[in-house]
Amino acid sequence: MVSSLIEHEQIQTTFPKAKEAARLAEKLITLGKKGKDSNRSSAQSFLASTRLLPKVFGDLAERYKDRPGGYTRIYKYGRRPGDNAPKAILELVDGPRDTKFEMTARKVGWEVMGWKEKGEHTDLYNGVENGVESIEVMGGKASFLRKGTREDVAKVLQYRNEAERAEFGTKAAAYLNTLLVEKDARNKTRKEFVKKLSDDVEKKKIDFAVQVQEARLWRRVWHRAPGQVTPSSTLGSLQLAKKAMAKKRPWQLEKSPAGYSPLEISASKRFLPRKTIRVKTVEVIVDKDGERKSTSKIEEGRSIKEMPFRKKALPPKVQSALKI
Amino acid sequence: MASLILHPSRVAVPSRISVFFSRTLPFVGFAAPWTALRPQLESILELLPPWLLAVPKKKVSHSRKAMRSANKGLKDKQNIHACDACGRAKLMHNLCHHCFSEIRRAWKGPTAEPTPNERFWNA
Numbered sequence: 001m002v003s004s005l006i007e008h009e010q011i012q013t014t015f016p017k018a019k020e021a022a023r024l025a026e027k028l029i030t031l032g033k034k035g036k037d038s039n040r041s042s043a044q045s046f047l048a049s050t051r052l053l054p055k056v057f058g059d060l061a062e063r064y065k066d067r068p069g070g071y072t073r074i075y076k077y078g079r080r081p082g083d084n085a086p087k088a089i090l091e092l093v094d095g096p097r098d099t100k101f102e103m104t105a106r107k108v109g110w111e112v113m114g115w116k117e118k119g120e121h122t123d124l125y126n127g128v129e130n131g132v133e134s135i136e137v138m139g140g141k142a143s144f145l146r147k148g149t150r151e152d153v154a155k156v157l158q159y160r161n162e163a164e165r166a167e168f169g170t171k172a173a174a175y176l177n178t179l180l181v182e183k184d185a186r187n188k189t190r191k192e193f194v195k196k197l198s199d200d201v202e203k204k205k206i207d208f209a210v211q212v213q214e215a216r217l218w219r220r221v222w223h224r225a226p227g228q229v230t231p232s233s234t235l236g237s238l239q240l241a242k243k244a245m246a247k248k249r250p251w252q253l254e255k256s257p258a259g260y261s262p263l264e265i266s267a268s269k270r271f272l273p274r275k276t277i278r279v280k281t282v283e284v285i286v287d288k289d290g291e292r293k294s295t296s297k298i299e300e301g302r303s304i305k306e307m308p309f310r311k312k313a314l315p316p317k318v319q320s321a322l323k324i
Numbered sequence: 325m326a327s328l329i330l331h332p333s334r335v336a337v338p339s340r341i342s343v344f345f346s347r348t349l350p351f352v353g354f355a356a357p358w359t360a361l362r363p364q365l366e367s368i369l370e371l372l373p374p375w376l377l378a379v380p381k382k383k384v385s386h387s388r389k390a391m392r393s394a395n396k397g398l399k400d401k402q403n404i405h406a407c408d409a410c411g412r413a414k415l416m417h418n419l420c421h422h423c424f425s426e427i428r429r430a431w432k433g434p435t436a437e438p439t440p441n442e443r444f445w446n447a
Contacts, residue, residue, distance in 0.1 A: 177444075
């Protein structure tokens with residue numbers, strides 16, 4: 001299985017097999033990176049064919065020379081029909097068959113389409129309706145992407161050269177263009193775009209068989225897949241079905257102030273006492289004559305500001321959240 | 325009691341006690357192979373009256389049958405989300421089938437005819 005992975009760069013198998021094969025494949029690639037004769041003979045004893053040796057010790061060693069491990073990726077891919085076995089896609093990272101590279105490019109294209117539909121960030125991608133050649137994702141423009149997409153972009157482009165980074169931009173743009181084409185298809189009635197297809201057949205740009213095929217494709221695009229959301233929607237169909245638009249409970253209405261995540265706010269609240277705390281401070285003043293005068297006052301409070309005896313300093317994030 | 329085992333045809337109406345004893349005898353130091361006892365056991369079963377065997381009394385009604393299978397229904401899948409790339413439904417933590425199949429088709433090579441995307445932008 002490891003030999004198949006090295007040969008094809010991507011294989012489909014069951015999830016437990018993929019996990020085990022990934023382990024072995026990564027160890028084999030580490031051998032390839034070491035490159036000595038003894039390593040070569042060890043790899044030869046492991047691989048199914050000697051014709052894969054130059055790939056392991058040449059291409060893969062070069063590809064992963066900067067990467068400290070983690071040369072494979074496993075994707076879960078549903079279940080097999082016959083025996084309900086959990087399927088997985090096992091692939092070599094940074095290769096020609098890198099699913100994450102393609103998927104992240106698509107995600108970027110989808111997000112930019114979402115901006116276009118909502119009318120956000122118009123300054124970033126002007127003239128998106130006329131087709132885009134490339135989407136720039138590094139630097140300032142990437143900061144407007146969603147957190148998950150941004151992280152995926154960083155991961156995918158980390159060990160890639162300039163040419164591959166440019167390719168990423170082109171792929172994202174190509175996907176954005178397909179989304180624009182689909183949107184245009186949905187805006188027309190079926191008569192209109194079938195008419196356009198038949199015009200193309202008359203002009204002998206395409207065959208009639210192609211027209212039939214594409215008419216079917218347009219119909220599928222026009223109707224949308226069941227449960228499919230638009231790039232600009234925030235709620236998925238399942239969330240709507242779970243009554244996301246329904247009346248919310250009090251704790252769900254709580255909004256976090258800008259800049260602080262709900263986790264930080266809840267963490268800061270943990271430091272607050274639940275009940276009121278009474279603090280008795282006693283001041284003892286000794287006069288010249290040796291008389292002692294003591295004054296005491298009792299303070300009640302809920303916040304930490306009113307708890308002067310607290311010695312341990314709070315973490316800086318919590319302090320700033322409570323504005324101490 | 326030993327005679328019961330050796331000559332089972334003699335028994336006319338078996339009493340419960342006698343049947344019980346004859347069954348337990350093999351276990352009381354009687355070193356005989358179990359294959360030799362099989363015809364005896366079969367005949368004992370024949371001697372058992374029908375009202376001793378478990379059997380449903382009446383056909384289970386439609387409503388009772390339906391009540392029993394009330395909690396045997398298929399459970400809803402809660403782990404469905406929208407794919408970040410195409411918006412279609414996909415299982416959580418899994419690859420989107422539509423996106424992956426499109427990517428794989430693209431890897432297989434460019435098609436002979438221009439794709440709808442190409443024709444739209446090059447019209």
